[in-house]
Amino acid sequence: MSNQNNCHQWTQSPAFVPSWAEQTTTPVCPPESTPVVEPNPVFPATASLQMCTPIQLVQTSPTKVLVTVSIPAETIFTLPSKALEIKNIRKNLKITQSRFFNFSPRVCGKPQDTPKLFLGGFVRKDIQFSEAIRQTAHTVEGVIKDFVVDVPFTCVVDLGRQLAVQPTNFNQQHEYEFLRTQSLPSGFSPKDQLMSGDISEFNMVSNEFFNTLPTVRLVFSQINEMDDAIDRVALVGGPFEEGTFRTVQEKMIILIQLQLTFPDPIDPAGDCC
Secondary structure, rough: OOOOOOOOOOOOOOOOHHHHHOOOOOOOOOOOOOOOOOOOOOOOOOOOOEEEEOOOOEEEOOOEEEEEEEEEEEEEEEEEEOOOOEEEEEEEEEEEEEEEEEOOOOOOOOOOOOOHHHEEEEEEEEEEEEEEEEHHHHHHHEEEEEEEEEEEEEEEEEEOEEEEOOOOOOOOOEEEEEEEEEEOOOOOOOOOOEEEEOOOOOOOEEOOOOOOOOOOEEEEEEEEEEEEEEOOOOOOOOOOEEEEEEEEEEEEEEEEEEHHHHOOOOOOOOOOO
């Protein structure tokens, strides 16, 4: 005795495809790749910023202040190919942020902060270097290549207590109400009345102050740098004193002079009490 499963198989004739469609190739679309999002090299993500004390702070007019600040910076970058030596480096300072932060109005007996200036930007470096293409025991032949890199920097300048900048004005909201007089219910003396504010009304005066930020102008910049190769190896087959490298460690002192122009005159700092 045999058990036999009765399975029904459903069949369907293939769909009609015209001859012109059979001759047309189906385009193959490459798979969509997720774009790689790189962080902005000019503004590195960080939880704290270095504080810079101005080396000079001069009031040149009732509304203008000249600020000179020195910013140390360090970076390590890699050249696109092995370099025999660096021939020249052209540098340009780029300021991308100059945000002024004012302090709150002075209150006697409470801590008082100082105005700050947030600075951000980068140094554009155009590096020309030689790359060895052939050498003998006593000679090296090379070509000149060019490489551009942006070195970011950030700094918060403490403007100190030397100058008293006009404080920031805050918006204000004040509620007011009117006296309401009404008779008292039984149980009170008829000579007395209930006097209070009206809880069924809401009155308010709102004040808005539109503060103006100072304008910032770049007056002067100076960049003092030291570049050192940290992976230099001897040139194979060349003169014994020659070598090639790709990784460069750079230290810079960036001197920046800015002119701040305030909308209101600046008074010498005094004792608020």
